Amino acid sequence: MYIKGVNLGNWLVLEKWMSPALFDKTTAEDEYYLPRQLSADVYEARIKVHRSEYISERDFACIKHMGMNAVRIPVPYFIFGDRPPFIGCVEELDKAFSWAGKYGLKILIDLHTAPLSQNGFDNGGISGVCKWSQTPDEVEFVLNVLEKLAERYGKHECLLGIEPINEPVTEPMWKSMDVQKRYPPVDAELAAGSKPNTIEFLHQFYTDAYQRIRRYMNDDKYVVFHDGFQMKAWKEFLVQSKFKNVMLDTHLYLMLAELDGCVQSVEGYCNYIRGHFARDFAQVQEYVPVICGEWCMFNSYATGVDTHGGQSMLNGLDFSKNTEKFTPDEKKEIYQAIVSEQLKAWKEGSGYFYWNYKLLLDTVNNPEWIGWDSWDLGKSVDLGWFPAD
Secondary structure (H helix, E strand, O other), X not given: OOEEEEEOOOOOXXXXXXXXXXXXXXXXXXXXXXXXXXXXXXXXXHHHHHHHHHOOHHHHHHHHHOOOOEEEEEEOOOOXXXXXXXXXXXXXXXXXXXXXXXXXXXXXXXXXXXXXXXXXXXXXXXXXXXXXHXXXXXXXXXXXXXXXXXXXXXXOOOEEEEEOOOOOOOHHHHHHOOHHHHOOOOOHHHHOOOOOOOHXXXXXXXXXXXXXXXXXXXXOOEEEEXXXXXXXXXXXXXXXXXXXXXXXXXEOOHXXXXXXXXXXXXXXXXXXXXXXXXXXXXXXXXXXXXXXXXXOOOOHHHHOOOOOOOOOHHHOOOOOOOOOOOOHHHHHHHHHHHHHHHHHHHXXXXXXXXXXXXXXXXXXXXXXXXXXXXXXXXXXXXXXXXOOO
């Protein structure tokens, strides 16, 4: 099965930039501080309404109609409702499996956050903090969550696999993104001691997670390891005979290519995609199935302003004076060329999941979000930027 999928991000794991209204009347920049700045009643009401409206059965029908065959669903470490003040969401995941069954879609469960965070990103649950791997009790907590997920869904016909942890940052990306500057911590004391995960830790964690998951999961289901932003560092680990049906997940965004010095032009992006993404994909696919679990067509050139590697007003940059630099036809031509090259690159591997299915941004009345609608697959298909099968 060649995977053509999309992420259901910002449904069960919140990201402020994707749905800013959820964070109204707070200064919270991430999901950790949101319930700490709202009353329990207001927080519960917001979360329940958001989850019921953001993704529904209709969306699974739309995803199938787009030509997709899978969804990757980010879930939080508190999915089972055992980490107050957060509200569990396993019932929503149950519904997703029912909808997937009706519309013939597979589900990759992605554990997207960990207590004290595995990366310090806003999408890791708490900005500027990265201490999970240094806390044995929390590592064990995550392993228990994975085991419970495998026990609940491991034999479900719609399960594609389970991804033990999303984007565990390692030293190269920690430094290149300058994580604590990009995502300033609110509590300096809590953030003290934050540092990237080591490859050695991930080897052990992935081995433990594999054993705990595989115990309950059919052999035809995948255990999917994220590469920690080091796609080519895993060959020796992955080819071990103790692993059956594993897959490597890498996240390849053009904003990261820009941080690496990619020229901000259509030709520059396409050359980078061919010379880096496609080449590396082909090399890794020789020894393990590899997917691009997150990517999109977002880039600074089409946005009309240098975003410094995908930073927004939420990172302290002022794009309020931004204006459209291209006509709709010109923008369509830019995105079509870039997406075509990306889709060719993923063909060198085992598939992809676009990030994301939808966003709740107003790019018409809020000029600082011009260009950010390219993260929204539904809108990209409707505007002809992304080819619908």
